[in-house]
Every structure is written in structure tokens, then in C-alpha cells.
Amino acid sequence: MAEVDTPTESPAASQSNNVLYLGVDLGTSNSSVATSTDITRTVPSVVGWPKDLVAYKFLQKPIVFGEECVRNRMSLDLFYPLENGVFKFRPEGESEEREVVAVQELVRHVIELAEIQSGTVRAVVGAPALASVNDKQAIIDVMQDLIDSVMVVSEPFLVAYGLGLYNNALIVDIGAGTLDLCRMHGTIPDDEDQRTLYKAxxxxxxxxxxxxxxxxxxxxxxxxxxxxxxxxxxxxxxxxxxxxxxxxxxxxxxxxxxxxxxxxxxESLLPDMFSAIRELITTFEPEFQDELRNNIVLAGGGSQIKGLPEIIESHLSEFGAVRVTIVDDPVYAGALGALKLAQDMPESEWASV
Ligand SMILES: Nc1ncnc2c1ncn2[C@@H]1O[C@H](COP(=O)(O)OP(=O)(O)OP(=O)(O)O)[C@@H](O)[C@H]1O
Ligand SMILES: [Mg+2]
Missing domain, CATH: 3.30.420.40 (ATPase, nucleotide binding domain)
Known part of the structure; x- marks a missing residue:
């Protein structure tokens, strides 16, 4: 999350022009968008092409997305464009043509869901907490063809930002491809405040x-x-x-x-998740560890696993009181956080991307 520098003007300055802001969460399993015109949409991250003439006649479409793919999977060649929270294709080659097109088509579809009319469009897009520079650049490259400015930001940070959890909070975002953790301490988190695990x-x-x-x-x-x-x-x-x-x-x-x-x-998720949570708590400023332990927030689809808050609380109980809660809206927590950051970002920051 090193892309965002300290704002030098008030957030309100970014609202004065005629700009559409988007918060985008391109997930391994689901992709969501939230807009400054109050649209929220989500779609399973899957693209399908009719397998043959009969499939085409039946579906009456050259390409289908999301739920429609899942429903008609027998008739389609399916592509899941994301793996481990990032695009599957590699810009340096080796990718099948269809994989590249699947990414482009999915992103284009998600942007279409935002119902852009005209004018400038600026988006904050979530990526796994510790995504590589190349993976973040790949997101920027694909999005830049469709809208004016893009910033790629750590997903669990976006969840925290959206919920107003700026200080002494630990977000655990359990997605399909990655399980991302981020601790907040009143400033923009560094790499050492975050973890990306691949068991999700x-x-x-x-x-x-x-x-x-x-x-x-x-x-x-x-x-x-x-x-x-x-x-x-x-x-x-x-x-x-x-x-x-x-x-x-x-x-x-x-x-x-x-x-x-x-x-x-x-339960196969638990050992690595417990180690990462323990590590982020025990390496935190000792004076604030109590507060951090009492402000653990689960997000992502995996937060719906029954009994998860209780088992985390009991695992950490040797350290003292622990409180684990679940976000109210696991589907849109990332996209809404991204939208809030996009709207708060001063215009000067956008000018430099
Ligand atoms: N009730 C549930 N119990 C357990 N797992 C669930 C439940 N509902 C959804 N999931 C799982 O949550 C995952 C999807 O969550 P989410 O939409 O947050 O992931 P994503 O953002 O697409 O993935 P990533 O962030 O890794 O790129 C899937 O693995 C899905 O099976
Ligand atoms: Mg996610």
C-alpha cells in the first residue's frame, strides 16, 4: 500500500469537479464495484465462451459472465481470470490468448456495471496486501484503457478504511485465493503490518x-x-x-x-491464520496490543464460516481479553472502502498517477 502519499490538500477539494469515482474489488471468486453515484454491483469472476454452434444458438451470446456462466457451465469454455487474488496471465508472455482476453473482458464487464455516462472516471482498485509490483501494474494496465486514473491499494487496508478503523485494528480478509491481514495504527500501513496467505x-x-x-x-x-x-x-x-x-x-x-x-x-485455514494473527499482535507496540486484540475484524466470504470468531478468541485468550467481529457487508466491504478512499483522495494525488 505504498502508492498513497500523505494528502497535501483537504479531501473536499477532490469533490469539487465533475468526476465519477469507483471503488473496485477484483476478487478471485467475486468482483465488485461501488460508485459515487450509489451503484453497487457484484459478479462471480468467471468468463465463458459458448463451446460450439449449439451452445451459441442456445445462449444467443458470444460471451457470458458470472452467474450465467455458472448456470450454463455445460455449454461453455470457462475461464477464471484471477488466481491468488491477481490476474492469471503474465504480461511477459506465456499466457494463452484466451486468458489475456478473459481478464480484459471481465474488467470491461465490471466497469460496464458502473454505468459510466461521461466525464472523468477515477478508480481505486484492491489487490492482495502483499501483491507484487508486476501484479499491481497488470491491473493498472488493463484498467487504464477503460478509465482515466487508477490506484491499486491493499484490500484489507481498504476494508479498514471503509469502516473508519484507522487505529489499533486488525483486519482479516478471508477471500477465495488469498487470506489477507492488515493492522492499522493511525497511519498508512507498511508491508510489515500486512500478510498475504495463500490458504483461503x-x-x-x-x-x-x-x-x-x-x-x-x-x-x-x-x-x-x-x-x-x-x-x-x-x-x-x-x-x-x-x-x-x-x-x-x-x-x-x-x-x-x-x-x-x-x-x-x-479448519485447514486455521494454523497459518493463527500464526499470522499472533505475529501481527505480538510485534505491535506493547502499549497498544490490548486494544488491537480487542478490535479484530473478519471480512471476505470466508468470514461467514460459523464459529470462526469464537475459535480465534479462544486461541488468543492466553494473552488477555480478545474481541473478534465480522463486517456487516462481506460482499462490498472492499469496494466501498475503495470508493471512500477514491473520494477522499486529493486531486493532486490523482494528477500524479
Ligand atoms: N458461508 C460461507 N462459508 C464459507 N465460505 C464462504 C461462504 N460464503 C462464501 N464463502 C467463500 O468465500 C470466498 C469468496 O469470498 P470473497 O468474495 O471475499 O473472495 P474474493 O474477494 O473473490 O477472493 P480474493 O480476495 O482471494 O481475491 C469463496 O471461497 C467462497 O466459497
Ligand atoms: Mg477479496
């Missing part, structure tokens, strides 16, 4: 898919099905009752208790 929602899906397939060997389980079951029942608390889910085995419905497998998969 997609990793849980992989673990759960493997465990399910081992259990139900006579029926092929898709990643999509494993993901839907996870999103419906995810939890990390002690098992008190079973979770019965129906699977088609040899054409017939059979009930399986999948509680143990789901718990194991969801």
Missing part, C-alpha cells in the same frame, strides 16, 4: 472436495458441488450434530453425514 476459500474447497470424493467413491463429485455444500454448512466449532447431504449414487439418492469432512477442510 479455494484451498478449503480443494480439501473438502478430496475428502468428499474419498468418502463417496461411487459418485463423481464436482468442485462446484463441494463449494456449494461448503458455503451452506461451513463451520469450525466442535461437532455437536451431523450434517446430512444427499448425493446421487448409481442414479439413486443416498444420504451421507459430511460434518467431519467439512470441519476438517474449514
Amino acid at each position: 476459500g479455494n484451498y478449503v474447497d480443494e480439501q473438502f472436495h478430496d475428502l468428499l470424493q474419498d468418502k463417496i467413491q461411487d459418485s463423481p463429485i464436482s468442485r462446484h458441488l463441494a463449494n456449494s455444500i461448503k458455503e451452506r454448512y461451513s463451520f469450525v466449532s466442535p461437532i455437536t450434530e451431523g450434517i446430512s447431504v444427499e448425493f446421487q449414487v448409481a442414479g439413486k439418492p443416498v444420504l451421507y453425514n459430511i460434518a467431519e469432512e467439512l470441519k476438517t477442510a474449514c
Whole structure:
């Protein structure tokens, strides 16, 4: 998050001109946009092309996005343009043509959702806390063809900024590709205040898919099905009752208790997340550690895993009181934070990007 320098004029100065501001969250699983004209939109980060003539006749479109891809996945060649929170394609080559186009089309679609009329458009875009310079530049390159100015900023910082958590707060943003942490201490956070871990929602899906397939060997389980079951029942608390889910085995419905497998998969996030949280707390200014521990905020789709706040609180209890909360709006927390930063950013900062 080193891109933003100290503002030299009042934030209000940036509001005086006729500019549309966007907050954009290009996520591995979902991409969202929030605008200064009060539009909020989100779309699964997937692009699909009809597989053949029949698919084209059926869908009546040369390209489809988001939910429509998921619904019609049998008819489409699907591309997920983001991996680990950044674009899959590499600017230095090696990428398939379709991967490059998929990124461009997804970004163009997200910008279209913002319903831009005319005039200057400025956007703040989220990236994983410790994304590389190349990955941030790739986002700028693709966005710059579509709008006037772009700044790329750490996602968990944007969540904190949007919630007004400027001081002594620890954001834990559990996405699909990355789990990002950022501690706030009253100034713009440095690299040492942030962590990016690569075990996040997609990793849980992989673990759960493997465990399910081992259990139900006579029926092929898709990643999509494993993901839907996870999103419906995810939890990390002690098992008190079973979770019965129906699977088609040899054409017939059979009930399986999948509680143990789901718990194991969801808990696979915990060891690395606990270490990163502990590290960020214990290396914080000792005088303020109490306050930091009492202001841990979970964001991202993974924040919906049941029992997560309680298990983090109990894991850290040896240090003293701990309080973990969940953002009210996990879908838009990043995009709304990005919009707020875009609107607060002095015009002189935009002029230099
Ligand atoms: N109820 C739920 N329980 C567990 N996981 C969930 C739930 N709802 C959504 N998720 C998971 O959250 C992840 C998506 O979250 P989010 O939209 O914040 O990610 P993203 O921003 O697209 O990814 P990233 O930030 O890594 O690029 C997916 O892995 C999804 O399966
Ligand atoms: Mg995200």
C-alpha cells in the first residue's frame, strides 16, 4: 500500500469537479464495484465462451459472465481470470490468448456495471496486501484503457478504511485465493503490518472436495458441488450434530453425514491464520496490543464460516481479553472502502498517477 502519499490538500477539494469515482474489488471468486453515484454491483469472476454452434444458438451470446456462466457451465469454455487474488496471465508472455482476453473482458464487464455516462472516471482498485509490483501494474494496465486514473491499494487496508478503523485494528480478509491481514495504527500501513496467505476459500474447497470424493467413491463429485455444500454448512466449532447431504449414487439418492469432512477442510485455514494473527499482535507496540486484540475484524466470504470468531478468541485468550467481529457487508466491504478512499483522495494525488 505504498502508492498513497500523505494528502497535501483537504479531501473536499477532490469533490469539487465533475468526476465519477469507483471503488473496485477484483476478487478471485467475486468482483465488485461501488460508485459515487450509489451503484453497487457484484459478479462471480468467471468468463465463458459458448463451446460450439449449439451452445451459441442456445445462449444467443458470444460471451457470458458470472452467474450465467455458472448456470450454463455445460455449454461453455470457462475461464477464471484471477488466481491468488491477481490476474492469471503474465504480461511477459506465456499466457494463452484466451486468458489475456478473459481478464480484459471481465474488467470491461465490471466497469460496464458502473454505468459510466461521461466525464472523468477515477478508480481505486484492491489487490492482495502483499501483491507484487508486476501484479499491481497488470491491473493498472488493463484498467487504464477503460478509465482515466487508477490506484491499486491493499484490500484489507481498504476494508479498514471503509469502516473508519484507522487505529489499533486488525483486519482479516478471508477471500477465495488469498487470506489477507492488515493492522492499522493511525497511519498508512507498511508491508510489515500486512500478510498475504495463500490458504483461503479455494484451498478449503480443494480439501473438502478430496475428502468428499474419498468418502463417496461411487459418485463423481464436482468442485462446484463441494463449494456449494461448503458455503451452506461451513463451520469450525466442535461437532455437536451431523450434517446430512444427499448425493446421487448409481442414479439413486443416498444420504451421507459430511460434518467431519467439512470441519476438517474449514479448519485447514486455521494454523497459518493463527500464526499470522499472533505475529501481527505480538510485534505491535506493547502499549497498544490490548486494544488491537480487542478490535479484530473478519471480512471476505470466508468470514461467514460459523464459529470462526469464537475459535480465534479462544486461541488468543492466553494473552488477555480478545474481541473478534465480522463486517456487516462481506460482499462490498472492499469496494466501498475503495470508493471512500477514491473520494477522499486529493486531486493532486490523482494528477500524479
Ligand atoms: N458461508 C460461507 N462459508 C464459507 N465460505 C464462504 C461462504 N460464503 C462464501 N464463502 C467463500 O468465500 C470466498 C469468496 O469470498 P470473497 O468474495 O471475499 O473472495 P474474493 O474477494 O473473490 O477472493 P480474493 O480476495 O482471494 O481475491 C469463496 O471461497 C467462497 O466459497
Ligand atoms: Mg477479496
